[in-house]
Amino acid sequence: MKTAISADTGGQRLDRFLADRLADVSRSRIQQLIDGGRVRLNDRICTSKKIAVQPGDRLEVEIPPPQSLELEPLDLPLDILYEDDQMAIVNKPAGLVVHPAPGHENDTLVNALLAHCDTLAGIGGVRRPGIVHRLDKDTTGAIAIAKTDLAHEHLQAQLKTKTARREYLGVVYGAPSSESGTIEQPIGRHRVDRKKMAIVSEDRGGRYARTHWQIQERLGNYTLMQFRLDTGRTHQIRVHSAHLGHPIVGDRVYSSGKSLGVNLPGQALHAWKLTLQHPLSGETIEAKAPLPEAFAKLLNILRLRQKYP
Template sequence: MTSEQYQQKLVVDKGGIRIDVWLGDNIDSISRSRLQKLISEGQVIVNQQVCESKKTILKTGDEVIVRIPPPVSSHLIPEAIPLDILYEDEYLLIINKPANFVVHPAPGHSQGTLVNALLSHCPDLKGIGGVERPGIVHRLDKDTTGAMVVAKTEPVLHHLQGQIKAKTAKREYLGVVYGSPSVSSGIVNLPIGRHPCDRKKMSILSEDKGGKPAVTHWLLKERIGNYSLIHYELETGRTHQIRVHSSHIGHPIIGDPLYSSHGKSVGVNLTGQALHAFRLTLTHPITNNTLEAIAPLPQEFEKLLRILRLKIHS
């Protein structure tokens, strides 16, 4: 990580626009909120004068200098936790996350998280939002396994998040569920929000009550007696989305402690729910090449399928 401050100099080509808006449109590498913070910290200079307000209106021909301080060290402790890396370059990496692995530090999980591991694995991070930390593009639940992408720089983080928002990034999952759907495919388009009574859970919740749009496509891959292997593709990325939608249509994920009322009598002692992000397809923000990362099924998942298949033939 560099300890030197650097700066960008720009000339306003068209005036009459607020400085934070204009900078946001002309500097792709820094988020709008980060630019506003730099303004408030006196790091933005207009015609050799410190800009004092994000609402300052620029004039054509104004010279603007944005000073970007070096990222400050994170308060988090780097930990040499092994990572299963599917792809890595200087801009991003894609990992195969195991079960029982928390992504972000939080109360009760200040250590042993994916972020702690990434800080150790990537000691030269250039910073996200002015802090030396990795950019988590999208999350997987603690006990959901599979492919997830992490940005090493702020511009790459914004680009990848934009792909997810624009639905050009493709996230595919495999899950083993209870029961056998009567049809071979479907779409669940139901908003999801925080459960009104149990704060650990999410639920189907109308948008006027705080629910956010959530769309899940599913395809029946295999009927296995009283169970099924389902392929899921996400349009949106709400917390617990697949788990909530699967449970709602009457086919909860095996091993799901929150959304399944079934016991664990499936012949396998699962670490988490039988849900795996097996394929992630995106456009590389720098090279513009298509990246496809495939995460092999965890041993527990393969064992579960093997035992369920044996049961229907015994």
């Protein structure tokens, strides 16, 4: 697709000028198009994104069709919490992997989104769902999906600047002595078990991680806690909770706690609320994911034990 634009103002650098006028294309994608020789300025290929556009300049932008991924769409029912032409928020169930990986090539959330979003735009030039952040396979709850290049860039920037809020509910073993706190411990790959993460100093490759927590309900030897992430490291809440001495109930990797008589499909950790700004309108969007049945059943059992010890 080719788009012709005539400049009516001057002084603005080329990539910013085009980003202002091509609403569905992010600035980083425009820079890729310029670097790839797909932008012509006054009938000549221009590969300098910093050149200043002048009044009367004629620009032509060639946007190639998105490449297709070697992925099969999966007809899987999705619990959509919010959706428009820019983005979606999905309530992910336990057991569903977000991205294709060895052993899960065509049964992931990405495959389901390819079937659901039949007009999905190309993000970074590739036709694929724009996963903005991830949830572990056995963690449930709200996850944001970008449908356009612009939305993907905007939503990721919100996570980086912490204007987007990711809040979780989790049931942990034990009873913390404080009502709230913050865990700041770097996280990296476990030195022995490479499938696990661990607290690893930054000079040994760990990455800074910060988790805020607050008690919601004390349930005897168990506690319902709310977590808020400032960073998004792999297994962050699970590793930080275990480091605190209160691992997540049902976590088969970071806890060896006893069964509670509930057949949990994964750890009792749920991304219950996601708050962000719409990429175009700037409107605040707050999506709440209902508790999964197994999580709600666990809470009911613990509350009954408190009431009838």
